[in-house]
Amino acid sequence: MTVGKRGRIGWADLPARVRAAVEEIVGGPVVEAVSQPGGFSPGTADRVRTASGARAFVKAVSAAQNDFTPHLHRQEARVTAALPPEVPAPRLLGSFDDGDWVALVLEDIEGHLPATPWKPDELERVLDALAAVPTTAQIPDLPKVEEALADEFAGWRRISADPPDDLDPWAARRLETLCELADRGLAATTGDALVHMDIRADNILLGADGAVTVVDWPWSSRGAEWLDRLMLLVNVRLHGGPDTTALLARHTANADPDDVVAVLVGFAGLFLDVARQPPPVGLPTVRAFQRAQGDAVLSWVSELLG
Template structure:
C-alpha cells in the first residue's frame, strides 16, 4: 500500500535504542509490506537467534503516525493477558523517532479477496476477544466518543457537496446522516474493540477453522496487530469492520450471509448495522477528497474504494439495489 523504509535506513541511534530493548544486535531484517505508515516495519533476527517485529516512524515525516505509535505503545502495555495479540517488548522515543518492538508472529495475512474458511477463523477469534475482561483497563475511549467527529461525514457532504458522488448517495445524504448518528449510539458497549481491522492487521496461524459437520474446527487462529485505535464498544463492531473489508475487496460478495449466520453477530439489529455502515461510508468519502497526507500517497484512493463499496452495500440493504458483479471466481462466495 505504500513504500516503506527499511531497518538499515533508520538512524543509528534509533537502531541502537531498539537493540537495547531486544537485548542483542540485529543481524537480519526483512521489511514487511502493507499498511499505511510511512515508517519501517521489519521482522528482525538477533545474533542470539531470537526474533522480533519492529516498526519505527519519524514525526518529521508524518506527525500523526508518530502520535499513533505512541498511542499504540500505551495500549499494548495495558491490554489484558491472554488476548490473541503479539507480546509487547517495549518502545523507543527520542521525541522525533518512535519505535515499537513486539514478539514476531509466524503467520500470514488473510487472502485477498477473502475466502470463507479464513473469514470464519477471524470471526471466531473476534468472538473470543469480545468476551475479554476489560475491568481495570483504563484510558480506552468509547467507540462513540472516538468516532463522533468521523461519523459527521454525511453532514459535511450536505454542506459541501462532492463532485462525482453516486446518484443514490447524493439523493439520500440527509437519510444517511441520520443513520450515521444512530450508528454512533449503536456502537456503545464494554467490549474491547480494535478499531481498524482489515487483512493487513490480521495474521493467521495454522489451518483455517473447519465446519464440515457443523461443529468441527481446525486448530487455526488469528492474531490481531496494530492497536492504536483501541476502544470499548459493542461486541460485534470489529467483526463488522472485517465485513466492510470483505466488501471493499470484492464488491460482488454478500457479507450479509455472515451477518445472519455467525454467532458474533447474534442479536444485532439491522438498523444498527446500517447506521455503522453509513457512518463509515460518510467518513471515508469525506476523507477521500482531502489532500494526501505526508508520506501516504495511497491512503485517499483506499478510502474512496472503501466508501464506494459501502455505498453499494447500503444501497442494497436499504433500497434493494443491484449488487456489483463478482470480480473473481476465486473470491469469497457466501450467498
Template sequence: MSVPTNPPATGTRVPWLDVHPRVRAAVGDFLGGRVVDAVTQDGGFSPGAAVRVRADGGRRAFVKAVGPGPNPDSPGIYRTEAAIAAALPASVPAPRLLTTFEVDGWVALVFEEVEGRHPEIPWRRDELDLVLAAVRRMSAELTPAPIDVPAIQERLGDSFSGWRKLLGEDTTGLDPWALRHLDALAALESGWGEAAAGDTLLHSDLRADNLLVSGERVYVVDWPWACRGVSWFDLMAMLPSVAMQGGPPPHELLPDPDPAVTAVLAGLAGYFVRQSRQPSPPGLPTVRGFQHAQGVVALEWLRHRTGWA
C-alpha cells in the same frame, strides 16, 4: 455498483537502514547483540518501518519505528499504540509488546515475533471462516472491556460525521444514490453513536493487513484505535474490506436486520466516502484509494439495508 480493482493495503515503508541509527542501536542492545538481519513487512499504511529483525545472538523480534516526518501525526499514534499494547491482557490474541524507545522524535515499538502471515488476498474461504470465528470469539471474550480505553463515540465521533459534513461541501462526483438521499443519510448517521454504545473492547480497524494467520490461530495487530463499543462493531467494520478483497458481500456475512447496525453502517460509509474525496495525508499516498474501494462496498451494503429507491 462495481467494486474498484483491489488497491494495495500498504503504504510507503521506511527501510531498516533509514531508521535513526540510535533507534537501531537501542533495538540491538535490547536483543543482546547487533541486528544482522532485517526484513521489511508489507501491509498497513503507516509511513514508518515495519521489520522482522534478528540479532547476532539469535534473538528475534518485530519492530515498528516512525520518525517526525513525513507525517507529523504518526509518532503520536505510535505512542497511543504502545500504551494500549502494554495494557492488553494475555487473553487478547495480539503479539506482546516487549519494550519501546523514543529517540530524537522517533518512536519505536518492539514486539515478540509471531510466526504468521497476512490472510491470502483474494480471501480464501477457509481462512475467512477462521478469521470470522476468531473475531466473534474475541468480541465475546473482551466483554466487558478488560482495560480502560475511550468510548467509541469519543474515538470516532468526528470521523463518523461524513454525510453531515458533505451537506456543506462540494458534492461534485458523489455517487448519485448518495446525493439523492444525502439529507436522509445525514439524519441516519446522526444516530450512530447511540447505536454503537457498548462495553466490548474493540480494535476498531480490522482488515486483512491487521491480521496474522498462524496455523489455526489468528493474531490481531496494530491497536492504536482501541475503544469500547457494541460487540458486533469489529465484525461489521471489516466486512467492506473483505468484499473488496475478494470475499463475499457483507449482507451474507452479517444479515442481522437490527436498525442499530444500519445506523452505524451509515457512519462507516459516510467516513469512507468523504475521506476518499480528501487529499492524501503526508506520507500516506495509497490510503485514499483503499478508503474509496471500501466506501463503494459500504455504500452498496447501506443501499441494500435501507431499501431506499
C-alpha cells in the same frame, strides 16, 4: 480512520541511537531485517533477527515521515502493553521514545496474511477469533467509540453541505436520510467491549497451528462488541469473498439490524468525506484506499436499504 499506504522507510534508515535501543531490547546486534508488505504507515515494519537467533518485529517512525504517526505508535505501545494474555495480539517486548523517534519492539509472530478475495475458511477463523476476544478486558483510559467517531460520522453532513460532482446518484437523492442514519449509527456504537477498530486483512496473521493474531492496536476503543466483526465484513466487501449480508446477520445477531445498517451508513460517509481531503504528508495513496472503502460500503448500504 485508516492512514497511508506503502513507501515506508526501513531498518537501515533508522538513526543509530534508535537501532541501538532496539538491539538492547532484542538482546543483541541485528544481523537481518526484512521489511514487511502491507500496512498503512510510513515508518519501519521489519522482522529482525540477531546473531543469536532472537527475533522481533520492529515498528519505528518520526515526525519527519508523518507528524501524526508517532502519536499512534505511542498509543499502540500503551495499549499493547496492557492487553491481557487472552487477547490474540503480539506482546510488547519494549519501546523507545526520545520525543522524536518512537520505536516499538514486538513479539515476532509466524503466520501469513489472509488471502484476498477472502476464503470462507480463513474468514470464519478470523470471525470466530474476534468473537472470542474478552469483552471485559480492562485497559485504562481507552476512548469511547462514540466519542472517537463523533466528527467522522458527521461526514454525510459535510457531503450534504458541499456535494462532490461524482457523488453516487443513489446517495445524492437520500442525503437527509443518510445524515439521520449516521447519527443513529453513532449512538449504536456504544458499549464497554474492547474493540480494535481497524480490522483489515493486513492487520491479521494466520498461523499454521490455526491461531489468529491481530496486530496494530493504536485505535483501540470501548464500544459495541460486534464492531470488529462488522469492520472485518467491510474489508470482505472491499476485497471480495463470501456473502457479507448473510454473515452480517449472523455475526451481529445481538444488535438491532437497523442499528447495524446505520453504523455502516456512518462509515460510508466517513470514508467518502475524508477521501476528498489532500493526502497527509508521507501517505500519498491513502485517499484512494479510503475512497475504495467508501464506495464498497455505500454499495452495500444501498442494497441493505433497498
